[in-house]
Amino acid sequence: MKNLILEIYSTLLKRFGPQNWWPGDSPLEIAIGAILTQNTNWKNVEKAIENLKKKGLIDVDRILETPENELRELIRPSGFFNIKLRRLLNFIEFLKSHGGLDGLKKLPLHELRKKLLAVGGIGFETADSIMLYALEKPVFVVDAYTRRFLKRHGIIRGNEKYDEIRELFEKNLPRDVELFKEYHALIVKLGKVYCKSKPVCDNCPLNREKFWRVEDESNSDLRG
């Protein structure tokens, strides 16, 4: 196996087909969704986004003009609505002071990531999701599903830092935004169908005899 990370991508793509992530009509909608979906079912986030859309609030200035109480009710279905309201406003104010998403897009990758991470309520995954899916920057997104399937298949131990796992993908893949987008989406798909908290390993595309076994430890060369 030459490049396990790339082999996994091919296997998932063949099995599930293109996922065409991130769902959303605009970069701003995608970025807002990235914040609202923190530890939350996407279905709930869709309701919140739809509420905002109906009021024409996928717009930096319109959000800033809207009373907080109204915003809170609109995003309520996405859960954690008090904390997410604050995080959303932190981000929108950050956008306002940096020339919006178009302004951010001009920043060097490293500086952009640093600035996003400095916004209260934006952590590694949210920052990287915004960079990859809203700003089209070549950054690999690592989430709970990613960690879970890597650990299940013995590719990581489980105690690795976020950036270690991100680099595992970035170093083993061509620096291609569309590839990164699709791969992360496929991992989420895998997680939803097979690699759940309670695994469904029968028929899992990564668990066939011809590919490799879950117990297989021979992929340790990819670790740290």
Place this chain on the structure above:
DNA sequence: GCCCAGGTGTTTC
């Protein structure tokens, strides 16, 4: 009723 979901920040050892 219980568990889970496309995390992050704070508190506490």
Place this chain on the structure above:
DNA sequence: GAAACACATGGG
């Protein structure tokens, strides 16, 4: 540092 906890809705 790393573990434990708070944050909240809606679906299975």
